[in-house]
Amino acid sequence: MTEFKEFAVKGNVIDLAVGVIIGGAFGKIVDSMVADVIMPLVSKIFGGLDFSNYYVALAGQAAGLPLAEAKKAGAVFAYGNFITVALNFVILAFIIFMMVKQINRLKRSEPEAAPAPTAEPEDVVLLREIRDALKK
Numbered sequence: 001m002t003e004f005k006e007f008a009v010k011g012n013v014i015d016l017a018v019g020v021i022i023g024g025a026f027g028k029i030v031d032s033m034v035a036d037v038i039m040p041l042v043s044k045i046f047g048g049l050d051f052s053n054y055y056v057a058l059a060g061q062a063a064g065l066p067l068a069e070a071k072k073a074g075a076v077f078a079y080g081n082f083i084t085v086a087l088n089f090v091i092l093a094f095i096i097f098m099m100v101k102q103i104n105r106l107k108r109s110e111p112e113a114a115p116a117p118t119a120e121p122e123d124v125v126l127l128r129e130i131r132d133a134l135k136k
Helices: 002-008 011-045 067-073 079-109 122-135
Strands: none
Touching (some): 011 079
8 A cells, every 4th residue: 555655645656647637628629619619610611511411321311410419329430529639639639739839938038057067087187296306
């Protein structure tokens, strides 16, 4: 039990848990952004396209049914939903790329601490003393 406690309270495990929770919430934000903001704009630009209702009926459903009704009637190949999910992924990947890029830029712009002066090796000090003694 002690070993498990040490593992569970390590910083890496807690950081990972926080990352997963934030990632889940961030995924919901991106889903909403795509479904509620981007896809309606894409639909408007391309003349009323609604990718979410694009499918191929595999069980002989009547043409023009909404996706939910077509699914109730049998199997469908819902490629419009795939397009939406793929678009979500591209947007999420781009946002994460931009975040990592900014973090790396901030890390590079931080001034690096000057390295502490290192003591010279003893043999160098002795050689300098010998040189100075010979000059005298």
